[in-house]
Structure formats: structure tokens, C-alpha cells
Amino acid sequence: MPSTASRPRAPRRDATENRESLLLAAGTLLNRDPNASLEAVAAEAGLSRRALYGHFANRDDLLRELALRGAARINAALLPGAGAVPGAEPTDPALQLATVGARLWNEVDHVRTMALITVRGPQALLVGDALLPLREHVRGIVERGIADGSFRDDIDAHTLAHLIESAAISVLDESTRHEISTAEGRRLVVLSVLALAGFGHAEATTILTTLTPEEER
Incomplete structure (x- = not known):
């Protein structure tokens, strides 16, 4: 019979579940309190400190x-064909950029503090x-917008794309300092990136106002 000694062992189900529980607890707890201790994270997950350090x-x-x-979740939700609604991708650069802004906010809205810490x-x-x-x-959206004359052309595409990214992050930053509703946050992100x-x-x-629910999703 063929030897199975060299086959990699799949992680035990309880170990895998414990790791997922720790990550879920950490995301929830650190979003409420960025200074929460690892002991608090372990307790939130219903596990011991020793169990946390095992992972x-x-x-x-x-x-x-x-x-x-x-980052993987955001890529999956925002990149065409990855997690977006089939057939709902706009072709106009301005609408594309607005859609990216709206979807980005939807992904970070419920974890604003953790998202800001991350970036x-x-x-x-x-x-x-x-x-x-x-x-x-x-950047591809920006290049197409500059090429068709709908975006400003006094800033190169590479720099403009970075400024647009910074505009979205600035709204996220503001939302951690002052109460901003989900709808208002989405509106501010879209208006900010389009202004840039x-x-x-x-x-x-x-x-x-032309964004459809599918484009915002």
C-alpha cells in the first residue's frame, strides 16, 4: 500500500474554527476599541490567551x-468580475469612479475604525x-476619463488616482471622529472622489443620483 506518511495533514476542525473565531472577535473588538488587549480578544472569542498565541x-x-x-474582501467586492453584480458595470468613467466610491464605502462602513487603522x-x-x-x-478609470476629456487633465493619471484614494480615506477618517450615517458617508465619498x-x-x-442600487452594491 502507498505510504501516507508524507501527506500534509489538514488542520483540525476545531483549530480552524478557533482561528476564525479569533479573527472575527478581533475585528469586532478592535473596531470598538483599537487599544484592546490580546487577552480581551481571546475572551471575546471565548478562548484562552494560550489558544490565541497558538495561532x-x-x-x-x-x-x-x-x-x-x-484587502482581499475589498478587492473581491470592487473589481469587475470578482464580486460585482454581473452586467451592472458602467462604462462611463465618471459613473465607474462613483460606483467604486460607493462600493468602497459599503465595505468599510461597518468597520470604520479598523479600516482606518489598516490603511x-x-x-x-x-x-x-x-x-x-x-x-x-x-488608475485605469482615471486614464480613460482623461483620455475622453471628462476628467481634469492638469494632473497626471498616476498622481490623480492617488489623490482620489486619499480623498476617500479622508472621509473615512472624518467618520471616525464625528457621527456620519451610512448614506451620508457614501454620498461624501462619491462627491469627494468626483471633485478630485x-x-x-x-x-x-x-x-x-444616477447610481442604481446594483451599482452601489
């Missing part, structure tokens, strides 16, 4: 895993690399 060597290790998972904290460079597919998608692209308030508001 994550330290706080940075845990935050790194949370950050990468968040501005110690894991920012790691997350930036993980979000490279989305960044390239946004060169659209006035009236134009941006009109574009915002």
Missing part, C-alpha cells in the same frame, strides 16, 4: 492577518500592496 505570535501578526483579509497604521504598506489590483483599476476628478458640485450630485 498568532503577537499583536502585529494578528493585525497583519486582519489587514490582508480586509494608516503599521500595516499600511502591506495593505497597499494587497490592494494593488484595485489601485490599478482606479474635476467635477463641480452640481455635476457630481447628478452623477451620484
Whole structure:
């Protein structure tokens, strides 16, 4: 009979579930209190401190895993064909950019504090690399908008795409300091990214009102 000694063992079900419970608890607890201890995270998951350290060597290790998972989820939700509604992708650059802004807000709205820590904290460079597919998608939108004359052309596409990203993050930052509703946050993100692209308030508001529920999703 063939030997099975060299076959990799699948993780035990309880170990896998414990890891998922720890990540879920960490995301929930750190979103409420960014300074929460690892002991508190373990308690939130119903596990011991020893069990937590069996999965994550330290706080940075845990935050790194949370950050990468968040980036993967955002890529899946925002990139065409990955998690977007089939057949609902707009072709107009302005509407594309507004759709990205609306969907981005939908993904971070319920974890605002954790999302801000992810993009501005110690894991920012790691997350930036993980979000490279989305960044390239946004830059492609900007390049098409500049080419067809609908976006401003006094800033190169690479820089403009980064400024648009920063505008979205600034709304996220503001929402962690002051109470902003889900609908208002989405509106502010869309208006901010369109303003950077060169659209006035009236134009941006009109574009915002043309978004369908499927495009916002």
C-alpha cells in the first residue's frame, strides 16, 4: 500500500474554527476599541490567551492577518468580475469612479475604525500592496476619463488616482471622529472622489443620483 506518511495533514476542525473565531472577535473588538488587549480578544472569542498565541505570535501578526483579509474582501467586492453584480458595470468613467466610491464605502462602513487603522497604521504598506489590483483599476478609470476629456487633465493619471484614494480615506477618517450615517458617508465619498476628478458640485450630485442600487452594491 502507498505510504501516507508524507501527506500534509489538514488542520483540525476545531483549530480552524478557533482561528476564525479569533479573527472575527478581533475585528469586532478592535473596531470598538483599537487599544484592546490580546487577552480581551481571546475572551471575546471565548478562548484562552494560550489558544490565541497558538495561532498568532503577537499583536502585529494578528493585525497583519486582519489587514490582508480586509484587502482581499475589498478587492473581491470592487473589481469587475470578482464580486460585482454581473452586467451592472458602467462604462462611463465618471459613473465607474462613483460606483467604486460607493462600493468602497459599503465595505468599510461597518468597520470604520479598523479600516482606518489598516490603511494608516503599521500595516499600511502591506495593505497597499494587497490592494494593488484595485489601485490599478482606479488608475485605469482615471486614464480613460482623461483620455475622453471628462476628467481634469492638469494632473497626471498616476498622481490623480492617488489623490482620489486619499480623498476617500479622508472621509473615512472624518467618520471616525464625528457621527456620519451610512448614506451620508457614501454620498461624501462619491462627491469627494468626483471633485478630485474635476467635477463641480452640481455635476457630481447628478452623477451620484444616477447610481442604481446594483451599482452601489
